[in-house]
Amino acid sequence: MKLKDIGEFGFIDKIKHDALIREYLGLVGIGDDCAVFRVEEGKSILLTTDMLLERVHFLREVMTPYQIGYKALAANLSDIAASGGLPKEAFVSIAVPEDLSLEELLELYDGMKELARKFDVNITGGDTTTSLQDLVINIALTGEIEEDLALYRSGAKAGDYICVTGFLGDSAAGLDLILNHRKEMHNFPQLIKQHFTPIPHIEQGRAVSRSRLANSMMDISDGLASDIRHISKASKLGAILYEERFPHSEEFQKYLAEFNPDYLKTAIGVGEDYCLLLTVSQQNYARLKEVLNNLGHQFYNVGEMAEGEEIHIVYKNGRKAILELSGWDQFKEH
Ligand SMILES: [Mg+2]
Structure with a gap:
């Protein structure tokens, strides 16, 4: 099975479950035009983003889809750690090549979700498109920190x-x-x-x-x-x-x-x-x-x-x- 067999919205339905692990009033996650989340007083929002390209940042021959997904999120989490903050909402955009099966794609999300669960991170949104050749993943991740504690x-x-x-x-x-x-x-x-x-x-x-x-x-x-x-x-x-x-x-x-x-x-x-x-x-x-x-x-x-x-x-x-x-x-x- 391929992504095109179920389409972007079919795919969104498949990844939606288990994506939000901290549901709260006013939270809008995957599936709408925008994701909406709350900002508390006295807290700063951290936002980091990383794009990973096949053959540039990783080789599909030596990494499982699970590992690719895991590591893509790990790199972003590390940036939030670097400021001293707590990671919160992840937005995952992915360009999917023809030769990546739906099963592999879902496995990639499994890798991300395992790490997300460990650090209490929601996968809150993103974008999915097709790629002519290489797999590309971009993750944007927000985090929170008390205003006076951030380190630079x-x-x-x-x-x-x-x-x-x-x-x-x-x-x-x-x-x-x-x-x-x-x-x-x-x-x-x-x-x-x-x-x-x-x-x-x-x-x-x-x-x-x-x-x-x-x-x-x-x-x-x-x-x-x-x-x-x-x-x-x-x-x-x-x-x-x-x-x-x-x-x-x-x-x-x-x-x-x-x-x-x-x-x-x-x-x-x-x-x-x-x-x-x-x-x-x-x-x-x-x-x-x-x-x-x-x-x-x-x-x-x-x-x-x-x-x-x-x-x-x-x-x-x-x-x-x-x-x-x-x-x-x-x-x-x-
Ligand atoms: Mg860094």
């Missing part, structure tokens, strides 16, 4: 510790396994999972914003080496990263030992970690670490903000150098 990239201060809320490089290692070492994939389930179905750090982002202890925050989508530049630029500061502090999972270490990839490129140059990158003053660092650790979350100090505008790295052997991005660009898939 621009708030970092000189001397702030630079911290991350998860291991670095697992997703990049997972991608390398998927593309280049398929026979070994089953030995690295966590790396594969981290690449296909990462859990966005919504809880961590909320804990950070509610603590009022951090000065700036974003999420790591392009890799620490690239993303720290956004905080630096927005805050008009430089940064120093310490290679020996980069946190890694056991599976990542095993992957390094077995395949000997370019370490820095894999750890901080590829990205899709979807953990949070934040800065906190030195005096607030221990308290914030305690807040996150007490909730069972990871929290690692990987460097500090500095005067100037350069990004430096201190290698394990103690040598300090400017961290260049060139040379990794061709490796990046997106």
Whole structure:
């Protein structure tokens, strides 16, 4: 069966059920001209949107429709986490190629819905059209945050510790396994999972914003080496990263030992970690670490903000150098 067999409205009927998990008075979801939802006083609405194109952001040959749907929403959720907010309403627009079956399309929505359910997100609306060749998904996601708690990239201060809320490089290692070492994939389930179905750090982002202890925050989508530049630029500061502090999972270490990839490129140059990158003053660092650790979350100090505008790295052997991005660009898939 194909989308055209039941048409857009038939399709809407099929995806409508289970899409709203927080029905409330005044809410209008999928199926009307507009979706309507309430804005509470004292709260800011966050809105983020991401478009994913087949062959540009993902390969249909190596991802199941479920994984594509899941990951498309995960990337958006991670952006809401980066502001410290709570995700609320998702709008999913999709361009469907001829060779994607209705079953596959519904599976893609199943992946999205599973993650949506986990984080109390409604799939509130969207648009569906046909595509001549590639699958395209655009998700717009709203979130809410108390007006005075939102965190931005621009708030970092000189001397702030630079911290991350998860291991670095697992997703990049997972991608390398998927593309280049398929026979070994089953030995690295966590790396594969981290690449296909990462859990966005919504809880961590909320804990950070509610603590009022951090000065700036974003999420790591392009890799620490690239993303720290956004905080630096927005805050008009430089940064120093310490290679020996980069946190890694056991599976990542095993992957390094077995395949000997370019370490820095894999750890901080590829990205899709979807953990949070934040800065906190030195005096607030221990308290914030305690807040996150007490909730069972990871929290690692990987460097500090500095005067100037350069990004430096201190290698394990103690040598300090400017961290260049060139040379990794061709490796990046997106
Ligand atoms: Mg982001």
